[in-house]
Structure formats: structure tokens, C-alpha cells
Amino acid sequence: MTLSVGVLGYRFMGKAHANAMARLPMFFPDAPAIDRHVLVGRDERALSEAADRLGFASISTDWEAVVDDVDVFYNLGPNHVHAEPSIAALEAGTPVFCEKPLAPTLEEAERMIEASREAGDDVPAGCAFNYRFVPAIRYAKGLLEAGELGEIHHVRGRYLQDWLVDPDAPWSWRNDKELAGSGALGDLGAHTIDLVRFLVGSDDLAGEIERVSGHLQTFVEERPVEGAGTSAEPRATEDDKAVERDDTRPVTVDDAYTAQLAFESGAMGTLEASRFATGHKNDHTIEIHGSEGSLRFSLERMNELEVLRGDARGYETVLVTDEDDPYVDHWWPPGHVLGWEHTFVHENYEFLSAVANGTSFEPSFEDGLAAQRVLAAIETSDERRTWVAPDESS
Structure with a gap:
């Protein structure tokens, strides 16, 4: 099985995680196969350039159209966009990996955790503490x-x-x-x-x-x-x-x-x-x-x-x-x-393996x-x- 991955965000953290995904099959041969399917952002021209550079097959300017169309959703955007896309993905039954801190406020973090609990244990929701x-x-x-x-x-x-x-x-x-x-x-x-x-x-x-x-x-x-x-x-x-x-x-x-x-x-x-x-x-x-x-x-x-x-x-x-x-x-x-970049490879290996194995x-x-x-x-x-x-x- 190949996991299709959608990633929101293509700057600092987007590059770090895309690099990790590219390294996985070379150094972790037991990692699940993945397809860097779609890169999500707002600026279509910058997004296209980033997708070519980071190895994504397609782009989208609408995260709502992506969250239930991929096997895994990475939310690597600024803190204020952590809550809504992550909650929507979990409600669609899509595993989510979200950058830290979980949200700008405790209230939004509590909304996110409620969505995670309702999605159940078989829908992993990871927070990106790479250290x-x-x-x-x-x-x-x-x-x-x-x-x-x-x-x-x-x-x-x-x-x-x-x-x-x-x-x-x-x-x-x-x-x-x-x-x-x-x-x-x-x-x-x-x-x-x-x-x-x-x-x-x-x-x-x-x-x-x-x-x-x-x-x-x-x-x-x-x-x-x-x-x-x-x-x-x-x-x-x-x-x-x-x-x-x-x-x-x-x-x-x-x-x-x-x-x-x-x-x-x-x-x-x-x-x-x-x-x-x-x-x-x-x-x-x-x-x-x-x-x-x-x-x-x-x-x-x-x-x-x-x-x-x-x-x-x-x-x-x-x-x-x-x-x-x-x-x-x-x-x-x-x-x-x-x-430093190797921490992201380890992190992605563990998260994607959890998704593939339902753990x-x-x-x-x-x-x-x-x-x-x-x-x-x-x-x-x-x-x-x-x-x-x-x-x-x-």
C-alpha cells in the first residue's frame, strides 16, 4: 500500500519534512511507501515552484478539498492555521501530523484534541516535537x-x-x-x-x-x-x-x-x-x-x-x-x-509507520x-x- 500525502505549507517546515520523506526509502527501507501527492498553499505561482522543488505531484490552493482526498495530512502552516484544517481532516478520518505548538491558544488546542478523540485511536494525530x-x-x-x-x-x-x-x-x-x-x-x-x-x-x-x-x-x-x-x-x-x-x-x-x-x-x-x-x-x-x-x-x-x-x-x-x-x-x-535534519526523518518514519500499521x-x-x-x-x-x-x- 502506498500512502498519499497532502502537505499544507512549503517554507521552513515544509522543506524539512519533504526532505525527510525523500530520504525515507533510502535509509529506512521498511518505511511505508508514500506518494508526495499534493502541496497546499495560497500563492499558486510560488506553490508550483515549491512543488517542483520538493517533489510533489500536484498543488492545491484549497485545503478543504485535500483533507478527505489523501491518506495522511500534514499541517505545517503558521500557528493560526493549525486548528481548522487539522479538525476537518480528523473529521474526515484522515490521520494528521501538525506542527508545534498545537495551536495559538489553549482553547483551540482543546478543540483539536476533541476532534482527535472523536476520530478514535485508529486515526493517528501527531504533534511535531522532533527533538x-x-x-x-x-x-x-x-x-x-x-x-x-x-x-x-x-x-x-x-x-x-x-x-x-x-x-x-x-x-x-x-x-x-x-x-x-x-x-x-x-x-x-x-x-x-x-x-x-x-x-x-x-x-x-x-x-x-x-x-x-x-x-x-x-x-x-x-x-x-x-x-x-x-x-x-x-x-x-x-x-x-x-x-x-x-x-x-x-x-x-x-x-x-x-x-x-x-x-x-x-x-x-x-x-x-x-x-x-x-x-x-x-x-x-x-x-x-x-x-x-x-x-x-x-x-x-x-x-x-x-x-x-x-x-x-x-x-x-x-x-x-x-x-x-x-x-x-x-x-x-x-x-x-x-x-538536525535527521530528526525529521526519524519522526516521519515513526508517524507514517503508525499510520500504515494502525497503531x-x-x-x-x-x-x-x-x-x-x-x-x-x-x-x-x-x-x-x-x-x-x-x-x-x-
């Missing part, structure tokens, strides 16, 4: 599940980038609360929250996040519109809204956030993310400290895991590239490192909703200036 599929993260999870770190005391997560440090960096939909939901919090923090839940969220480790205390900050209140001053006509941005002839648009989301966490077990944690961290390009770091050991991971050194065991005097750097490490037997000889997939929409509850609680905490439980944000 779960880094071999070093899988290795770390194995250590934690084996109890090698003992009782978990501290969890630290940060995601630092610097692409908005320049106040003249152009405005985009990611700077608009209506379109994105939040800034660094949802864009970056969602990944960290999911990794924390993935690694220590089980009852025999730290358990779920019980309450949070959050702080959000915006450093630049407005940004220039790309191409300002080049035409006397109103301009169209990525969201196809006409922009009046101003040189700037307001920034209505956070540029950075920090949060304190209290876990059900009594463990404590700290989170932060920033798009203003000068010198950091894509630094996603996780540290976990337990009674018997510690570990730390940075995405900027994604093939390595630093591990401290027992009474050792310092951390050991483990190069997670051996054939018996997670996913690595599909790739290169030991020591030949993997890159469940994680991270699911349920995981996406759990992360969304924590995001909402951090925002609510910042507004109220107090600790907030994730279930208080509904």
Missing part, C-alpha cells in the same frame, strides 16, 4: 528509565537563539499574538516543555508539572515591515493581510520568557527561552540532576550526551553514534555524526495539549504574578 527523535535524547531517556540517575531533584531547560537581536530585523507572523499565540514561549518553549515531559514526566521519575511561575518580556515593541518604502501601494505580508503604509508593525508577543517549575514528585525545575540571546544560534539545552547522577545535552552538540554517574569526578562525554544507539543503525559508521504515535495531540496547558499557565502566571497550575488555565 524527541534525537538519538542522544533517546539514549538519555533509556538512562533515566533504568534509574541510573536515581531520584530526580533538578530539571533545567533553555532554548536560546539570537535572530531577533537586531531591532531592524523585519516583522513576521511570529511577532503577532493573533497569528502565533506567543513568541519565544510557544515557538521555543513548547519544545523544551515537551522534552521535559518526555524525559522525566513519568510517575516513577518527576511526574507531571504541577505548578509554574512565569515571566515574559518583550524587548522591541515594533519592527519594520520587509520591503517598506518600495511601493506606494499597501503591502501583503505572509498572512496576506494588507499593511497600511507604515514602516513598522507592533510586536505583540514575548521576546523571552523564564519559568520556575514544581513537579508532582517534589523535584524543581527552571525553563527559559529567548530570541535575543546574542551569540546563541540554536542552543537547546537540557540538564537533569538526580541523587545518583546527572546528564546534560545541547542541540548545538547534538551527537553528544554528557553523563555523570555515581561517584565519578566529572562528566563523561558519550558520542551517541554507535550502531546500537537509537536510529543510528540506519545511517553511517560509528563517529559519523547526524544533523498509536507519540508525541500525540494529547502531548501537544499537555504542553499547551503549561504554556498557558506560564502566561497566566506572568499576568497574575503568582504560581499557577496547568489545569487552572482551561
